[in-house]
Amino acid sequence: MSDAPLDHGIPNPLREQPDFAIPAPLEAEINELITHYPQKRSASLMLLHAMQEHFGHVSRQAVEWIAAKLELQPINVYELVTFYPMFHLKPVGKHHLKVCRTLSCALGGSHKLHEHFCRKLGLDPHAHGAQTTKDGQFTVEFVECLASCGTAPVMMCNDTFHEGVSEKKADEILKQCQQQPSP
Amino acid sequence: MPQEYRQILKYADEPGYTPDIECYLRHGGYDILRKALAIPPRNLADGRIVTGPDHLRQEVMTSGLRGRGGAGFSCGLKWSFVDRKSGKPIYLICNADESEPGTFKDKQIIYKDPHQLIEGMAIACYANDVHLAYIYIRGEFAEGAKILNRALKEARARDFLGENILGSDYDLEIHVHRGAGAYICGEETGLIESLEGKRAYPRIKPPYFPAVLGNNTGTRIVSISGHVRKPGYYEVEVGKATLGELINDPAFGGGLREGRKLKAIIPGGSSAKVFKAGEKFKIKRRGPDGKDAEQEIELLNLPYDFDSLIAAGSMSGSGGIIVLDDSTDIVEALANISEFYAHESCGQCTPCREGSLWMSKALQRLTHGEGREADADYLMKIADNIPGGRTVCAFGEACSWPVQSFVAKFKDEFVARGAADEENRTRRNAGPTAVGKLPASS
Ligand SMILES: Cc1cc2nc3c(=O)[nH]c(=O)nc-3n(C[C@H](O)[C@H](O)[C@H](O)COP(=O)(O)O)c2cc1C
Ligand code: SF4
Ligand code: FES
Numbered sequence: 001m002s003d004a005p006l007d008h009g010i011p012n013p014l015r016e017q018p019d020f021a022i023p024a025p026l027e028a029e030i031n032e033l034i035t036h037y038p039q040k041r042s043a044s045l046m047l048l049h050a051m052q053e054h055f056g057h058v059s060r061q062a063v064e065w066i067a068a069k070l071e072l073q074p075i076n077v078y079e080l081v082t083f084y085p086m087f088h089l090k091p092v093g094k095h096h097l098k099v100c101r102t103l104s105c106a107l108g109g110s111h112k113l114h115e116h117f118c119r120k121l122g123l124d125p126h127a128h129g130a131q132t133t134k135d136g137q138f139t140v141e142f143v144e145c146l147a148s149c150g151t152a153p154v155m156m157c158n159d160t161f162h163e164g165v166s167e168k169k170a171d172e173i174l175k176q177c178q179q180q181p182s183p
Numbered sequence: 184m185p186q187e188y189r190q191i192l193k194y195a196d197e198p199g200y201t202p203d204i205e206c207y208l209r210h211g212g213y214d215i216l217r218k219a220l221a222i223p224p225r226n227l228a229d230g231r232i233v234t235g236p237d238h239l240r241q242e243v244m245t246s247g248l249r250g251r252g253g254a255g256f257s258c259g260l261k262w263s264f265v266d267r268k269s270g271k272p273i274y275l276i277c278n279a280d281e282s283e284p285g286t287f288k289d290k291q292i293i294y295k296d297p298h299q300l301i302e303g304m305a306i307a308c309y310a311n312d313v314h315l316a317y318i319y320i321r322g323e324f325a326e327g328a329k330i331l332n333r334a335l336k337e338a339r340a341r342d343f344l345g346e347n348i349l350g351s352d353y354d355l356e357i358h359v360h361r362g363a364g365a366y367i368c369g370e371e372t373g374l375i376e377s378l379e380g381k382r383a384y385p386r387i388k389p390p391y392f393p394a395v396l397g398n399n400t401g402t403r404i405v406s407i408s409g410h411v412r413k414p415g416y417y418e419v420e421v422g423k424a425t426l427g428e429l430i431n432d433p434a435f436g437g438g439l440r441e442g443r444k445l446k447a448i449i450p451g452g453s454s455a456k457v458f459k460a461g462e463k464f465k466i467k468r469r470g471p472d473g474k475d476a477e478q479e480i481e482l483l484n485l486p487y488d489f490d491s492l493i494a495a496g497s498m499s500g501s502g503g504i505i506v507l508d509d510s511t512d513i514v515e516a517l518a519n520i521s522e523f524y525a526h527e528s529c530g531q532c533t534p535c536r537e538g539s540l541w542m543s544k545a546l547q548r549l550t551h552g553e554g555r556e557a558d559a560d561y562l563m564k565i566a567d568n569i570p571g572g573r574t575v576c577a578f579g580e581a582c583s584w585p586v587q588s589f590v591a592k593f594k595d596e597f598v599a600r601g602a603a604d605e606e607n608r609t610r611r612n613a614g615p616t617a618v619g620k621l622p623a624s625s
Binding site: 045046143148 | 358
């Protein structure tokens with residue numbers, strides 16, 4: 001479970017997932033998705049989404065499984081994971097807070113909002129990129145325009161949009177997350 | 184005084200209006216699809232037959248309908264480019280990637296009235312002999328994708344999709360395809376690559392020359408954000424409201440905050456060239472006598488339509504208006520925009536990949552006390568060398584236009600910032616190792 005180097009010495013960013021197994025309902029969903037396209041390869045992104053939704057991130061085993069399923073080389077799938085910002089190479093927090101940093105939200109106070117979350121969760125407000133709390137509960141990240149600029153500042157908590165997020169509202173979101181029972 | 188004119192969003196925000204098919208049907212939903220499928224073939228005097236789909240395509244051509252994706256390209260003309268003789272399958276893709284900063288109109292339709300989108304697509308598909316279509320939706324709209332999938336299922340169950348739709352012998356399937364957070368997927372050829380399971384690297388395409396149509400038709404949903412009292416989305420008849428009315432009227436943006444003055448307007452998504460408060464333009468307009476005459480128009484009196492904004496040197500693009508008042512740090516604003524483009528370049532073309540990054544880095548140092556007086560010229564030089572056929576796609580223009588226009592129109596602020604930074608450094612480092620003034624960059 002580390003960035004162990006490959007034979008050629010370059011760190012391998014893909015994580016090992018020794019207990020990787022695809023449950024039957026997920027496989028059924030995947031088989032259905034593949035039928036949506038005239039060519040199997042087109043299903044790649046949807047399969048990556050399905051994997052990430054199930055496992056929380058995309059592992060080496062997941063990349064190889066998708067490649068085999070779609071009759072591709074693993075690199076064809078891996079290059080997608082590194083290109084598309086939404087796919088994670090390592091586990092993220094149970095609650096993924098994505099704060100919009102783009103212009104309208106910046107004018108509406110998104111930098112303060114990001115800083116507020118970081119301070120509350122003991123993270124570095126000036127660090128670059130996504131940060132996860134030690135207990136693995138929260139990931140805080142700046143993202144680009146979320147297409148809700150009229151209600152700045154805007155953020156997402158996992159797949160849910162939150163608009164016009166004041167510090168008070170931010171605290172409520174954190175509280176709701178913390179009250180959610182662990183699965 | 185212009186008011187909102189709601190056609191697309193007619194019901195979306197009505198209390199009690201829900202995205203399910205029952206509600207849509209109660210509001211006359213799928214009637215137009217039914218009518219379209221029932222258009223009988225017509226025999227012409229010369230023996231040719233005008234089929235229902237032929238008829239629909241002609242109607243769209245003569246209607247003057249223009250695309251809402253940015254370029255305002257004629258929809259009928261676009262459809263006329265489709266090769267119908269090759270025998271290859273024709274696909275239709277709905278671009279629901281909505282990623283241009285400042286734009287939040289498609290989201291309203293997807294989340295609140297998904298069946299309207301599906302019905303519109305079904306009609307467009309029938310008109311173009313399409314049997315398989317996709318909705319490419321940005322990855323962050325995960326809920327939107329669920330709403331659409333639910334709606335598609337309902338439409339299939341009601342015989343509006345699938346085989347032999349409403350007994351018409353016409354088959355159509357629509358699927359939802361999710362992106363995964365990359366802006367460049369909104370560019371149509373990048374979108375297709377992405378749909379094919381690849382990195383969204385745009386392809387070279389033949390240049391399309393926008394036809395001068397002169398007429399605008401229908402309504403447009405304008406997204407207004409930034410420093411106005413009532414940010415939001417407003418549906419207006421194309422060309423019926425001026426930029427000033429959209430920003431200041433109580434029916435729309437509601438004006439600036441107490442005590443604030445206008446500084447700048449980004450009129451069509453963040454890649455549109457910025458307007459500076461007080462600008463005037465010389466624009467050819469048709470007078471009441473039917474003759475074109477050059478008129479001087481003030482910024483706020485510009486009609487918000489495709490052609491007027493292009494004539495004024497910018498564009499209505501995605502319809503996203505971002506208003507900046509006099510509290511805005513213009514250097515910070517451009518730094519924010521440029522960081523977006525540096526992050527989103529797909530990286531295929533050197534001028535775009537490197538140039539967008541260099542511009543962003545120069546702006547970062549200007550906003551972090553490390554600027555130089557010559558940075559304004561340096562920025563302009565980079566921006567001038569990215570677009571103009573040097574890149575595969577129009578992202579090259581999209582990342583340069585903000586820099587070119589901000590720096591040209593607010594040059595004093597960029598120069599002053601850099602000069603102040605240099606002075607501070609000199610004072611701090613006074614001594615033989617002073618950084619001092621760097622030579623003008625080359
Ligand atoms: C860099 C770039 C990003 C784009 N992003 C979007 C987008 O997010 N949504 C969109 O509808 N069109 C976007 N477009 C425009 C599309 O390429 C295409 O012109 C548009 O979808 C056509 O739609 P229309 O027929 O409604 O005009 C983008 C274009 C470029 C060059
Ligand atoms: S112009 Fe930029 S975004 Fe477009 S293909 Fe080239 S590198 Fe990619
Ligand atoms: S700028 Fe934040 S949602 Fe668009």
